[in-house]
Amino acid sequence: MFFSVIIPTYNRLPILKKCLTALEHQSNHNSVENYEVILVDDGSTDGTLKWLQDHQLEFPHVRWFCQTHQGPAAARNLGVQQAEGDTIIFIDSDLVVTENFLKAHATALIQASKISDRVFTYGRVINTCNFEYPTAEPYKITDFSAAYFATGNVAIARHWLIEAGLFDTQFHLYGWEDLELGVRLKKLGLTLIKCPDAVGYHWHPPFALEQLPNLIEREIQRGRMGVLFYQKHPSLEVKLMIQMTILHQVLWGILSVGGRLNERTMAGVLQWLINQGKPQLALEIARIFLNWYNVRAVYAAYREL
Structure with missing residues (x-):
């Protein structure tokens, strides 16, 4: 299984550094043949591209692309178009994953595919405002999500995204572009498989x-x-x-x-x-x-x- 982890980003450089570092430290597993990280910069003005250029040797799995500020739907579509993997994982640039993240998604997908290939996996997202140690946050009842298809932590075969038509770029403001794609995927008969072992910690600053x-x-x-x-x-x-x-x-x-x-x-x-x-x-x-x-x-x- 060849994963392409697609990450749209816009002015999130401090937490993006942690996000990419975590993805470079994935545990080896025979079900993961290879993986790449496709970072799509959506017109950031915080020095993201300069930082990537200066630190590219530290992130051998990362390939990055740029676009003018068009929103996450267009950014994810560009990522899918450029991806070389057969399986796409979507996360956000403020998500810090564990070292078994790819292994967990791969294991769940392989197990589910024994019954049907019309499946995708949804990992666990834990919200935290702990910037220094985001992975120290415990799971809380408020972290539960009943969403069918949400791009915070989801893995799906690339061909299903192509068949469904990718993200609708009319959703250029905040919200709903992933759940709208989810409606189209549901019409194709895809089933959500919960994958709690694929954990990502969603960082946000403390409320002020x-x-x-x-x-x-x-x-x-x-x-x-x-x-x-x-x-x-x-x-x-x-x-x-x-x-x-x-x-x-x-x-x-x-x-x-x-x-x-x-x-x-x-x-x-x-x-x-x-x-x-x-x-x-x-x-x-x-x-x-x-x-x-x-x-x-x-x-x-x-x-x-």
């Missing part, structure tokens, strides 16, 4: 109030792209995924008191929690009004149709 404007903008973009998702696949399943139901309107409307609990009115409480060393709890509380922004953006985009 300064992040709220970007988080709100991301929710608004996710709402707009969610409506595009529904346009392409108008089903109840997609409506539930993008929160375009009366239930979601009522739920987040009540919890946010009609938007009265927001980044301004909650700032004091959130900052207090952060000062108490509980930034993750502060973020979970902030998700109440962040989800309200998302639901409002979904319906605003839908009204524009």
